[in-house]
Amino acid sequence: MRLVSTAGKSPPTELKTALLESLAPDGGLYVPEVLAPLSESVLEHFGCGDFETTASRLARHLLGDSLAPDDLDAIVRSALDFPIPLVRLNERIFALELFHGPTLAFKDVAARFLARLMLHVFAGETRPLTVLVATSGDTGGAVAHAFYKLPNTRVVVLFPEGKVSPVQERQFSTLGENVLAVAVEGTFDDCQRLAKAALADGSLRAEFLLTSANSINIGRLLPQIFYYFHALAQLPGEPKEVIVSVPSGNLGNLTAGLMAKRLGLRVRRFVAATNANDVLREYLRTGSYCPRPARPTVSPAMDVGDPSNLARIQWLYGGDLEGLKGDLEAFSYSDAETVETVARYSARYDYLLDPHSAVAALGLEDALAASPECVGIFLATAHPAKFSPVVERATGRPVPVPAQLDFKGRRSRVERIPPDLDRLKALLRRT
Numbered sequence: 207m208r209l210v211s212t213a214g215k216s217p218p219t220e221l222k223t224a225l226l227e228s229l230a231p232d233g234g235l236y237v238p239e240v241l242a243p244l245s246e247s248v249l250e251h252f253g254c255g256d257f258e259t260t261a262s263r264l265a266r267h268l269l270g271d272s273l274a275p276d277d278l279d280a281i282v283r284s285a286l287d288f289p290i291p292l293v294r295l296n297e298r299i300f301a302l303e304l305f306h307g308p309t310l311a312f313k314d315v316a317a318r319f320l321a322r323l324m325l326h327v328f329a330g331e332t333r334p335l336t337v338l339v340a341t342s343g344d345t346g347g348a349v350a351h352a353f354y355k356l357p358n359t360r361v362v363v364l365f366p367e368g369k370v371s372p373v374q375e376r377q378f379s380t381l382g383e384n385v386l387a388v389a390v391e392g393t394f395d396d397c398q399r400l401a402k403a404a405l406a407d408g409s410l411r412a413e414f415l416l417t418s419a420n421s422i423n424i425g426r427l428l429p430q431i432f433y434y435f436h437a438l439a440q441l442p443g444e445p446k447e448v449i450v451s452v453p454s455g456n457l458g459n460l461t462a463g464l465m466a467k468r469l470g471l472r473v474r475r476f477v478a479a480t481n482a483n484d485v486l487r488e489y490l491r492t493g494s495y496c497p498r499p500a501r502p503t504v505s506p507a508m509d510v511g512d513p514s515n516l517a518r519i520q521w522l523y524g525g526d527l528e529g530l531k532g533d534l535e536a537f538s539y540s541d542a543e544t545v546e547t548v549a550r551y552s553a554r555y556d557y558l559l560d561p562h563s564a565v566a567a568l569g570l571e572d573a574l575a576a577s578p579e580c581v582g583i584f585l586a587t588a589h590p591a592k593f594s595p596v597v598e599r600a601t602g603r604p605v606p607v608p609a610q611l612d613f614k615g616r617r618s619r620v621e622r623i624p625p626d627l628d629r630l631k632a633l634l635r636r637t
Contacts, residue, residue: 207270209236209424212521221272222327225425228418229405235517236424238268244470252439260439261286261432267469268428277326285318285352290433292440292583295555298574301563301586302437309377310589310610312430312459313348319429320419321352324359331358333415336634338404340364340397340420342455343507344588347377349419350385360384361419362634364397367622369506373592373611380616386637388630389622393500395512396625398456403627410631421458422514430462434471437583449577451477451570451584453562454486454536455508457515459585464522467533474580476534479569481505484538486513493527504541504596505561507588537569544568548600558590558597558605 209224210216213234219227224236244267252260265278273281288308293301307314328335335358339349346363353361363378367389379387390397398420404410405418421427438448450473452460463476478486481503489495497512523530539547547564551557559567566584574582590597594605621637623629 207272208239212517228423281322305589309347311344312587316429317348317352320425336414340401342394350378379618392625434466447580448473449582453566454478455510457513461515477569478536487536545600552601560588560590560593
């Protein structure tokens, strides 16, 4: 497997280099040089297999000869040991529940795969691996848990202070061991800029075996392709025209879905469902990309004003905006609409949505209204208990608390810094 840069100014490289560097030397993001469509026989097989089988076949197809097939199968078995059910809400609307992993968020799929992939790829290194991750919520917990206590590895989680939910913060700040939680005075975009600056800093890279576990890392992005094929395999009855709605912030999940379509996923189109941070919708509408400071909402993991993965989407379509619009439409929703949807699904379907999943459900409803011949799947990306204040206020009912969210007796440990690279460098050296 060879990876190339979205900026097009760096030579192709191998998987190990792309995993470590995260960003290409020209500042672009790594993408597969070729996304070869799957054969019809493989596509047909996905309708018969379980998630582990589907993921293993896709991993072999995507990673090619970078790893031995048996090693890839072992990584999949170890990482993806939890269910991803498709839940039917009515005749046309299905929820793909991606929150049954250890941190109750969709990020568990990619983070656990990446951690085990890195453990295998960097097994011969003498220097410890430092994994730097910026989070607007669920990524931090998923990555921290995925790498927790793995040998010769430390995780540094950068999060915007006061702008992730208390539950999300405790998921990574109470672990200790090889996990360092760092509160940054600013927004998620500040955290992301800080992580990118650290990864591009030559002096840091000379000192540390430094990499990222954000979706800027190709190893975090590719595993998200797996569950799109698994979702369609679970649809009941005869094949139908399908629309998939994705709650969208930094656009990694959406990028993986569009890549899955390029590989042969049988969907009519995707919906990018966003909150008030709607730079993607504006890009599709006007053709101009205008990043702006993120606005806080009740769906904080989507509070992203400068989404990194748009570069990958533009690369995938060769800059053809009309071609992209043929596969993708975008909708934006207010906090009031989001909360009303949480309440409505509770009353109508006895089904609890977290705010991010509610935005996705709204996007799917609007898309299906214009396509009555289609059925739809929205991605339910987080357990409602992770956002219980919003959910309970909307529904008037308590949200059961899973065992994974019981933090009794666990103390948070957090370092605090401004969004300043020198302060981060000092912290990395000190710890």
